[in-house]
Amino acid sequence: MENLQVRIKLSTGTGDIRAEVCYRPPDQGDLYRQIGTASCSQALVLMGDFNHADICWRGNTAEHKQSRKFLECIGDNFLLQVIEEPMRRGAMLDLVLTNKEGLVGDMKLKGSLGCSDHETVEFKILRAVRRAHSKLTTLDxxxxxxxxxxxxxxxxxxxxxxxxxxxxxxxxxxxxxxxxxxx
Structure with a gap:
């Protein structure tokens, strides 16, 4: 697995934001441990190509065992997948995951860069984590x-x-x- 990590230090004293970009080749297995470690950050934005074309994000289901394991890892680490539009031939391979609702906003797909088959994803990391209206029901x-x-x-x-x-x-x-x- 290839990855790049950036720590964004905020001058407001509200804590740092960890931004990480990764590419998971289809046969790589060390991903789950790294996601678990990264999700412990105070504020995390994890983005990249995760190669799970069979995942249906609306229903949190997948056909393949490896993709179901990935979904389980995302759930176990309380990460939210924030991209809503498919990018490559109807599949969402490139994801933006976060551990803070409202940390990522103004998500836009900007087309491919050069001859790449990946979409350019533009979004804002919001300094003050604002309360977003959740589609999930929280139990009291x-x-x-x-x-x-x-x-x-x-x-x-x-x-x-x-x-x-x-x-x-x-x-x-x-x-x-x-x-x-x-x-």
Whole structure:
């Protein structure tokens, strides 16, 4: 894996921003450890070509095992993927990931540079991390009734519901029941 790291020191005393550009060749495996280390930064913008053309970012799904592992790594490290438009033949290979909502703004695709098959991505790193309107719902766990939640999930005959299914087939069933109990 090839990468370049830049630390942006802010004069406002609000902390530094770590910007990292990386290219992951299709057969490289050291990426997950490096993402875990980088995500511990106070403010991170990680961008580059990650070579996962089969990922559907709207549904956070992927066809290939390696891409599912990448999605899991992104989720485990609480990173947000902020590019919304596909770039190369309908695929999003070049990504911009951040660990702070509202840190990256004014994202624009500017066409390819020279004869490259990559799009030029222009965006602003906002000095003061502003609150962005999230598309995600955040739960208020202080008001949760965990006894009721445990009871609702305990009523489900899991042996029958998951009988004869592997992990991949069981997950959507479990997740659906979990979300229904959450509601």
């Amino acid at each position: 766990l202080r008001r949760a009734d965990f006894g009721l939640f445990r009871d609702l999930l305990g009523r489900i005959p899991w042996d029958k519901a998951l009988e004869g299914r592997g992990a991949q087939d069981s997950w959507p069933i479990f997740k659906g029941q979990l979300l229904q109990a959450q509601e």
